[in-house]
Amino acid sequence: MPRFELIATTTFGLETVVSRELEKLGYTELRVLDGKVHFSGDDRDIARCNMWLRSADRLLIKVGEFQAPDFGALFDKTVDLPWSDYIPVDAKFPVAGRSVQSRLHAVPAVQGAVKKAIVESLKKKYNRFRFEETGAEFPVEVSLLRDVATLTIDTSGEGLHKRGYREYAGPAPLRETMAAGLIQLSYWNRDRQFVDPFCGSGTLAVEAAMIGRNIAPGSGRSFLAEDWPWMDRRMWKEVRSEAKDLRLPRMPEPILGYDHDPAAMRLCERSASEAGVSGDIQFRVQEISEFKSNREYGVIVCNPPYGERMGDQQEVEAVYRELGRICDLLPTWGVYVITSNQWFEKHFGRRAPRRRKLYNGRLECQYYQYLGPAPPRLADGATGVDVEENKPE
Numbered sequence: 001m002p003r004f005e006l007i008a009t010t011t012f013g014l015e016t017v018v019s020r021e022l023e024k025l026g027y028t029e030l031r032v033l034d035g036k037v038h039f040s041g042d043d044r045d046i047a048r049c050n051m052w053l054r055s056a057d058r059l060l061i062k063v064g065e066f067q068a069p070d071f072g073a074l075f076d077k078t079v080d081l082p083w084s085d086y087i088p089v090d091a092k093f094p095v096a097g098r099s100v101q102s103r104l105h106a107v108p109a110v111q112g113a114v115k116k117a118i119v120e121s122l123k124k125k126y127n128r129f130r131f132e133e134t135g136a137e138f139p140v141e142v143s144l145l146r147d148v149a150t151l152t153i154d155t156s157g158e159g160l161h162k163r164g165y166r167e168y169a170g171p172a173p174l175r176e177t178m179a180a181g182l183i184q185l186s187y188w189n190r191d192r193q194f195v196d197p198f199c200g201s202g203t204l205a206v207e208a209a210m211i212g213r214n215i216a217p218g219s220g221r222s223f224l225a226e227d228w229p230w231m232d233r234r235m236w237k238e239v240r241s242e243a244k245d246l247r248l249p250r251m252p253e254p255i256l257g258y259d260h261d262p263a264a265m266r267l268c269e270r271s272a273s274e275a276g277v278s279g280d281i282q283f284r285v286q287e288i289s290e291f292k293s294n295r296e297y298g299v300i301v302c303n304p305p306y307g308e309r310m311g312d313q314q315e316v317e318a319v320y321r322e323l324g325r326i327c328d329l330l331p332t333w334g335v336y337v338i339t340s341n342q343w344f345e346k347h348f349g350r351r352a353p354r355r356r357k358l359y360n361g362r363l364e365c366q367y368y369q370y371l372g373p374a375p376p377r378l379a380d381g382a383t384g385v386d387v388e389e390n391k392p393e
């Protein structure tokens with residue numbers, strides 16, 4: 001079975017989460033760079049990682065990497081790469097590109113040169129002059145960073161945030177991959193109450209339910225590499241059915257999702273039902289001021305309004321104050337809040353012991369983490385917090 005150099009791409013700030021996910025899947029020798037985790041694997045690993053990675057954006061095969069200070073070097077070194085090992089004679093192979101701090105900065109010209117070079121390489125191997133490109137798709141990306149070209153083929157197709165459960169979303173939804181990352185950065189596990197009091201279209205609640213029930217994030221969608229002729233279809237079937245077998249039963253107690261917008265609830269219920277977790281979540285129309293709980297050691301993970309638009313500031317400050325007041329009444333809870341609003345801590349009323357810079361889309365945010373105390377040991381010796389599996393840093 002050939003081995004590939006694989007790259008799980010992710011949003012800046014979530015690399016450690018993706019590394020931890022890969023470690024949990026059994027991969028070692030990970031190399032972490034900005035927004036990328038490198039590792040190696042075979043066909044089955046391509047299927048497993050697409051199926052199971054919750055916070056990665058895509059899974060790429062790295063075909064080659066080299067210095068490309070000029071078009072000559074880019075072309076010649078691209079021709080020399082073993083493209084026919086991956087790309088069959090009838091394949092489509094569109095080329096996308098990007099360039100950061102590199103001498104070759106005209107991206108369309110870079111893409112054109114790489115396309116021509118791949119054609120040249122395939123011509124030699126397949127003894128052909130033309131390629132019809134009518135078969136399966138192998139999207140190539142050339143990424144130039146400080147004159148180093150990295151050439152990859154995308155195995156995922158649609159970004160991994162597309163789980164297949166969310167057709168419509170309300171305003172300012174979180175990406176599913178980001179939502180999963182925020183949850184995995186918290187100390188939540190399925191034995192603790194999970195609440196999102198600003199649930200919007202329900203992304204955090206649905207992702208928490210999928211994590212709590214060990215539902216593979218890719219089980220409701222397909223991947224580009226499934227159509228590749230050299231991939232064994234039976235193996236993909238096995239990976240899917242293994243994922244089904246690993247599902248855990250219903251959550252011991254429901255996840256709670258609240259929002260004051262009734263229209264949001266309809267989206268939530270639809271998404272939860274599509275994801276197969278409607279029985280694990282209770283959604284309710286509720287103002288933040290109405291939230292109370294007599295439970296201990298619960299966890300709030302939320303994406304409240306940020307007040308990015310003019311005129312929203314006062315309303316948002318009042319929301320943060322209210323959240324702070326409620327959390328003061330829940331001293332055993334962990335509270336995790338992502339926002340771009342730089343005054344969040346002031347209005348919430350406490351400085352966060354831990355924070356992390358993350359990008360929600362293009363918006364620079366902070367993830368404020370009030371960890372709360374660890375739950376007491378349970379009778380069987382467990383702590384109630386799976387520290388090894390769910391280590392935030």
Ligand SMILES: C[S@@+](CC[C@H](N)C(=O)[O-])C[C@H]1O[C@@H](n2cnc3c(N)ncnc32)[C@H](O)[C@@H]1O
Nearest residue numbers: 172173174198200201203260261287288303305
């Ligand atoms: C940034 S959106 C959350 C998006 C959500 N994470 C998602 O993925 O769809 C913020 C949500 O807070 C809700 N919200 C704003 N003020 C609120 C309040 N006072 N009480 C309850 N919900 C509120 C809004 O209706 C909106 O759905």
